[in-house]
Amino acid sequence: MELETLQTIWFILIAVLFTGFFFLEGFDYGVGILLPFIAKEDRERRVVINTIGPFWDGNEVWLVTAGGAMFAAFPNWYATLFSGFYPALIVMLVALILRGVGFEFRSKSENRLWRRAWDWAIFAGSAVPALLWGVAMANIIRGVPIDRNMNYTGDFLDLLNPYALVCGITSLCIFTLHGAVFLTLKTLDDIRQNAMNAARKVWVPATLLSLTFVAYTYIETDLFSRLGINPGIVPVFSVLALASVVFLLRNNASGWAFAMTGIAIAFSTMTIFLGLFPRVMVSSLDPEWSLTITNSSSSEYTLGIMSVVALIFVPVVLLYQGWTYWIFRQRIGTGSDLEY
Amino acid sequence: MDVLSLARLQFAVTSVFHFFFVPLTLGLSIFVAIMETAYVRSGNERYKRLTRFWGNIFLVNFAVGVVTGIVMEFQFGLNWSEYARFVGDIFGVPLAIEALLAFFLESTFLGIWVFGWDKLPKKLHAATIWIVAIASNLSALWILVANSFMQHPVGYRLSESGARAEMTDFWALLLNPYVWTQFPHVVAGGITTAAFLIISISAFHVARGKEADREAFRKSLKYGAVYGFLGTVFVTMMGHTQMQGLLKHQPMKVAAAEALWETENPASFSLFTIGDEEKLEDLFSIRVPGLLSFLAFNSFEGEVRGIKDLQAEYEERFGPGDYIPPVAVSYWSFRLMVGAGTLMLVIASLSLFYILRDRYDFPGWAAGMMSWGFVLPYLANSSGWILAEMGRQPWIVFGLLRTEDAVSPTVAVSRGEVLFSLVTFVLIYLFLTAVDIFLIRKFALAGLQSPESTEEGGRDGA
Numbered sequence: 001m002e003l004e005t006l007q008t009i010w011f012i013l014i015a016v017l018f019t020g021f022f023f024l025e026g027f028d029y030g031v032g033i034l035l036p037f038i039a040k041e042d043r044e045r046r047v048v049i050n051t052i053g054p055f056w057d058g059n060e061v062w063l064v065t066a067g068g069a070m071f072a073a074f075p076n077w078y079a080t081l082f083s084g085f086y087p088a089l090i091v092m093l094v095a096l097i098l099r100g101v102g103f104e105f106r107s108k109s110e111n112r113l114w115r116r117a118w119d120w121a122i123f124a125g126s127a128v129p130a131l132l133w134g135v136a137m138a139n140i141i142r143g144v145p146i147d148r149n150m151n152y153t154g155d156f157l158d159l160l161n162p163y164a165l166v167c168g169i170t171s172l173c174i175f176t177l178h179g180a181v182f183l184t185l186k187t188l189d190d191i192r193q194n195a196m197n198a199a200r201k202v203w204v205p206a207t208l209l210s211l212t213f214v215a216y217t218y219i220e221t222d223l224f225s226r227l228g229i230n231p232g233i234v235p236v237f238s239v240l241a242l243a244s245v246v247f248l249l250r251n252n253a254s255g256w257a258f259a260m261t262g263i264a265i266a267f268s269t270m271t272i273f274l275g276l277f278p279r280v281m282v283s284s285l286d287p288e289w290s291l292t293i294t295n296s297s298s299s300e301y302t303l304g305i306m307s308v309v310a311l312i313f314v315p316v317v318l319l320y321q322g323w324t325y326w327i328f329r330q331r332i333g334t335g336s337d338l339e340y
Numbered sequence: 341m342d343v344l345s346l347a348r349l350q351f352a353v354t355s356v357f358h359f360f361f362v363p364l365t366l367g368l369s370i371f372v373a374i375m376e377t378a379y380v381r382s383g384n385e386r387y388k389r390l391t392r393f394w395g396n397i398f399l400v401n402f403a404v405g406v407v408t409g410i411v412m413e414f415q416f417g418l419n420w421s422e423y424a425r426f427v428g429d430i431f432g433v434p435l436a437i438e439a440l441l442a443f444f445l446e447s448t449f450l451g452i453w454v455f456g457w458d459k460l461p462k463k464l465h466a467a468t469i470w471i472v473a474i475a476s477n478l479s480a481l482w483i484l485v486a487n488s489f490m491q492h493p494v495g496y497r498l499s500e501s502g503a504r505a506e507m508t509d510f511w512a513l514l515l516n517p518y519v520w521t522q523f524p525h526v527v528a529g530g531i532t533t534a535a536f537l538i539i540s541i542s543a544f545h546v547a548r549g550k551e552a553d554r555e556a557f558r559k560s561l562k563y564g565a566v567y568g569f570l571g572t573v574f575v576t577m578m579g580h581t582q583m584q585g586l587l588k589h590q591p592m593k594v595a596a597a598e599a600l601w602e603t604e605n606p607a608s609f610s611l612f613t614i615g616d617e618e619k620l621e622d623l624f625s626i627r628v629p630g631l632l633s634f635l636a637f638n639s640f641e642g643e644v645r646g647i648k649d650l651q652a653e654y655e656e657r658f659g660p661g662d663y664i665p666p667v668a669v670s671y672w673s674f675r676l677m678v679g680a681g682t683l684m685l686v687i688a689s690l691s692l693f694y695i696l697r698d699r700y701d702f703p704g705w706a707a708g709m710m711s712w713g714f715v716l717p718y719l720a721n722s723s724g725w726i727l728a729e730m731g732r733q734p735w736i737v738f739g740l741l742r743t744e745d746a747v748s749p750t751v752a753v754s755r756g757e758v759l760f761s762l763v764t765f766v767l768i769y770l771f772l773t774a775v776d777i778f779l780i781r782k783f784a785l786a787g788l789q790s791p792e793s794t795e796e797g798g799r800d801g802a
Contacts, residue, residue, distance in 0.1 A: 054451035057406065061444045067413050068436030075428020075504075082417025083748040089414060090761045094768060097407040101772060104403035108779050151421075151749050298429040299506045309437055317444045324448055327459055337458060 006303035007293040010073040011280070013310060015273035017069060019266050021062035022133070022175075026265050027258075028056040030179015032099060032126025033172075036119050038183070038194035042112075043334045045119060049103060050338055051186040054328050056103065058321055060096070072306055076150055076296035077280045084144065084152025085136060088159055092132050099125025127172065134171030138164040141272050142221050143284035150291060163220045170213045173206035174242070174268075178261040181245065184254040188333030196249060199257075203246045210242055210264075223275035234274065238267030346758045347419040347747050350765065352729070354411050356722050357769045361405035361776075363721050366480055366527060367534025368398045369473035371567060375560075376466045386556040389788045394538070394560075395469075399454065400779045404772050406447070411765070413439075419758065423736055423746035430496055430507045431486050438482035445475035480530070481523050488518035490737050491728070492589040498740075505740060518589060521582035522728075528575035529724070532684060533717035535568030539691050541784045543710040546700050553787045558700060565691035572688040576681055579724075580635070587636050587644070590738060592654070592663065593731030595647045596670035598632060599625075607632035607644035610671075617667050620648055658739065665733040673723040673730070680720040687713040 001009075031052050039045040052059075070078040082089055098121040106118035142163055145154040180202060183195035214235070218224050227235075242264040248257040276282070280296055283289035297303065332338070341349070372394050379387035413435065416424045424432075452460070453468040460468070489496075495512030496505045507513065542561035545553050586594050594600075599613045601620045609631035614624045633642040647664055654663035687709050694702060702710065736743040751758050 050455070054455040056451075058444065058448035058451055060410075061439060061447050064410060064413050064443055065436065065439035068432065068439040070432075071416070071424065071428055072432030072436040075424050075432055078417050078428060078432070079421035079424040079748075082414050083419070083421035083750045086418055086750065086754075086757050087760070089418060090757075090764060093411050093414065094764060096410055097768060097772070100407040100410075101403045101775070104399060105775060105779065108400065108782075149749070150425075153750075155754070298432070301510075302429045302433060302507045305507070305510045306433060306436065309440065313440050317440065317448075321444075321448055324452055327452060327456060 001300075001304065001307075003297075003300045003303070004294075006300060006307060007073075007297045008278075009307060010069070010297070010303055011273070011277060011293050013314075014066060014069050014073065015270065017062055017066035018273070019269045021059070021066055022265050022269050023262050024055070024059035024062060026130075026175045026178045026261075027182035028052050028059055028179070029126040029130040029175045030177065031183060032122045032179070033130065033176050034179055034183065034195070034198055035126075036123050038180075038198050039191060041334070042115060043338075044191055045115075046107070046338050047187060047191055047332055047334055047336070048183065049106070049122075050332055051183060053103070054324055057100075058324065060100070069306075069310075073298055073303060074280060074291075074293065074296040075298060077291055080146060080150050080152060080281055080291055080296075081140075084146070084154075085139075085159060087156040088132055088136065092129050095125045095128035095132075097125075098122075099129075130175040131168040131172045134168035135159060135164045137171070137269075137272055138167035140281055141217075141223055141275055143282035143290075145285050146281060146283035146289055146291070147285065148289050150289070150295075153285075163216055166209065166213055166216055170206070170209040173202055173209055174261070174265060177202045177206045177245065178258075178265060181249070181254060181258045181261050184249070185258055186331055188331050188335075191333065192331075199249055200246060203249075207242055210239055210268075214239065221275070223271070226275050227271075234267050235271040238264050238271060241267065343752050343755045343758055344744055344747050346755065346762055347751060348743065350419060350758060350762045351415060352726075353762065353769070354408065354415055354765055355729075356725060357765075357773070358405070358408040358412055359721055359725055360718060360773065361401050361408060362480070363526070363530040363533040363717065364401045364537065365398070365405045365476050366530025367532065367567075367571070368394060368401065368537070369469070369476045370531065371534050371538060371563070372398050373466070373469045373473045374563065374567075376469055380462050380466045386559060390556055390560050393783070393788050395453075396783050397537075397780050400776060400783070402450070404776050408769070408772075418761070419748050419751055420736075420746050421748035421750065423741065426504050426741050426746070427489070427737060428504070430489055430505055430513065433507065433510070434482045434486040434489075434513070438479050438486075442475045442479035442482060446472055446479060449475065477527055477530070480526055481519075484523045484526060485514060485516070485519050487728075488516045488522055489513060490735075491522075491732060492516060492518040493737055493740055505737070517585060521578060521585045525575060525578040525582050525724075528571050528578055529717065529721055531567060531571035532575050532688075533714075533721060535564050535571050535688070536684065536714040536717050538564030539568055539687075540711050540714040543691075543702070543707060544784075545787055547702065547707055550787050556788060561691070561700075562695045565688070565695045568684075568688040569692045572681070572684045576685065579677075579681065584636060590732065591645050592647070592650045592665065593670065593727070594636075595645060595650055596665045596667045596731050597674035597727060598644075599667055599671045600632070600644060600646045601648055602646040603643060603649045604646065605633065605643035606630040606641050607636070609635065613671065615667060615671075617664075620664075661734070663734065665731050670727055670731045673727040676723040677720045677727065680716040680723070684713065684716050684720070687716075 031048060035045060035048050039048045067078070102118045102122040102125060106115055106122070139159050144152060144158065147153050177199055180195050180199035184192055184199060187195060241260040245257050245260050248260060278293045279290045280293060281291040372391055375387055375391040375394060379391055449468045449471040453465065453472060456465055456468065493505070494516045495507060495509035497508050499506050538560060542557045542564055545557035546561055549557060583594065599610055599615050600607065601622070606629065608627035608629045611626045611628060613622055615622050630640040632644055634640050636642055636644055647667070651663050655661065690706055691710055694700070694706070732738055734742050734744070736746045
């Protein structure tokens with residue numbers, strides 16, 4: 001295959017990995033964020049954690065795979081992004097560390113203080129990345145100071161511009177909503193009711209912020225000019241999907257509501273990658289200095305090898321991850337037989 | 341400290357910490373799978389309780405291994421972006437494959453194993469932990485394929501501008517001879533690490549634990565002793581083979597590990613050396629004549645090249661520069677690894693001796709050695725990696741890229757960021773280690789009927 005074709009394929013694959021990651025880990029983050037608020041009793045909290053217990057670790061591997069794929073397919077993207085967004089990445093890693101061990105350590109002692117502390121670690125470890133992913137995506141599309149040698153020349157505060165912060169708070173709200181809707185699908189009784197109430201409450205800022213973000217994107221980035229005035233079905237559908245959630249919840253259609261928050265997340269991620277293509281990171285200093293799939297990519301041979309590996313194993317992963325959701329498809333409540 | 345040193349220290353801290361947890365995951369996953377298989381085959385509830393007991397310890401350890409592993413995935417971007425740009429075409433591939441082929445399997449099936457006790461048929465449930473065990477060790481394979489390229493680059497060419505190394509032969513990368521000595525050595529190290537913890541905790545319960553638990557822990561000790569003996573013998577053999585491979589691929593590392601300044605034939609083996617790294621000479625040394633040649637070539641004759649000659653050779657090959665790794669660190673980390681390994685062989689043999697005679701009334705000294713032996717694999721694992729990485733210096737990719745040229749230009753201008761992240765990682769990792777030790781100790785001491793064991797485990801344990 002031609003080098004350009006392979007580069008496009010890998011751009012798409014990485015977009016797919018991030019889309020999958022945000023869709024799956026999105027509700028994990030949401031559940032973590034809601035944990036201290038919608039469940040007060042210890043056993044209720046266990047139920048809330050158990051809704052994602054069998055899945056969250058597998059979901060997080062989507063990120064590790066996306067990171068590995070960037071490294072292998074577009075080494076310059078990997079190098080510029082992670083050396084540039086350095087302090088933000090450190091904060092994110094610390095959050096992911098606390099969250100990951102929190103799920104495991106929480107139940108290992110009966111002590112009340114111990115459990116409370118880990119609950120808040122799970123909360124912070126979920127909220128911080130949910131916010132930072134929005135900040136990161138906004139900066140990637142808006143552009144950051146990148147010099148002619150592909151090195152980031154800004155500092156941490158450059159990343160915290162108003163546009164990126166709006167996107168961060170938006171992603172925080174959308175992931176929280178996604179998690180709340182997920183909980184209405186997976187739980188029973190009181191917890192389900194609490195999740196339903198939480199979803200309705202979060203829906204308001206999530207939708208308003210999304211609209212603000214779309215307008216802000218129009219001003220701050222070249223995304224819409226690149227996609228054309230009619231940006232196509234993808235971003236439009238993303239906003240419509242989000243708007244529909246509250247009506248679906250009102251009719252007790254949790255499954256549809258979850259599909260809609262999922263579509264909102266997936267389609268907005270896709271919009272960002274569509275607007276980015278064929279660039280992978282935008283330089284705010286000079287358009288010539290932007291990283292593209294051409295100047296960031298690995299060799300034809302490497303991309304070819306990677307394509308064969310992905311072609312065989314991505315479907316396998318999807319199959320067995322799908323099987324996990326099938327095994328643990330039942331709703332759980334405080335009366336269920338909980339592991340731990 | 342300059343930025344380069346801080347970045348190196350950060351890599352050392354994050355990788356050594358990560359590798360505190362990895363070997364136990366590698367070895368204990370297999371052991372838990374063996375226990376559950378024994379349960380499924382025999383129907384004996386004792387094995388089920390042992391599966392839950394070791395499974396709990398495995399999970400606590402696994403969690404820390406995973407989160408410290410995520411940090412490693414991004415380390416190459418954070419502080420080593422020039423490295424990432426130079427080798428991404430090659431090095432990124434095994435990392436991506438590791439995530440796709442191994443890490444996905446490991447994480448997904450572990451989730452099924454933990455929560456699926458009453459949702460899956462027994463045999464299928466046992467199969468899930470085998471998948472976790474195989475995937476964990478497969479994960480180590482891909483990481484070591486990546487590391488082996490840094491040690492002994494194969495299957496590549498330099499790009500026209502020389503700005504990066506490009507892969508030309510994926511199979512050469514995979515069949516790199518370095519991989520196939522390093523990988524078995526690491527897997528055997530993992531088995532040994534797990535076995536010594538199993539021996540330690542089981543011996544404690546056999547001697548001083550609750551009466552009701554004793555029979556089960558005798559079984560556990562039996563399995564553990566055999567597992568430990570096989571692991572230690574295998575790790576020693578593979579270590580020996582690896583050292584012989586190093587003589588071909590990285591003779592400088594061997595010379596530094598031996599503090600061998602001059603080329604010798606036959607070469608002597610140093611038992612204890614205090615040297616002067618500036619003048620490249622011994623201040624004091626006790627040596628066994630001919631032993632190094634014997635270890636290297638299985639014969640008391642054979643030339644082992646010394647540091648000075650290799651330095652001269654490398655200057656000719658790579659231009660002027662200092663090609664000598666830190667000798668004292670290499671030398672002592674090698675001594676520590678081999679010393680710990682030798683002691684482990686003694687303890688493993690001792691444990692095997694007792695269990696083969698079905699004797700569980702160990703004398704105090706033997707019980708002491710078996711109980712505290714679990715520290716040794718940790719010393720050996722860490723010092724082994726320190727030797728592997730320090731002995732390669734000044735190179736990050738041997739012969740191709742120097743460590744000093746690999747650091748991110750972005751951190752070169754912001755020393756504060758590196759320092760801040762280093763301190764953050766050290767603090768959080770110390771905290772994690774403390775919690776990990778606290779929890780493992782708690783579970784270990786509680787024995788089989790711990791209140792934290794699951795309701796089901798509690799029921800059939802009552």
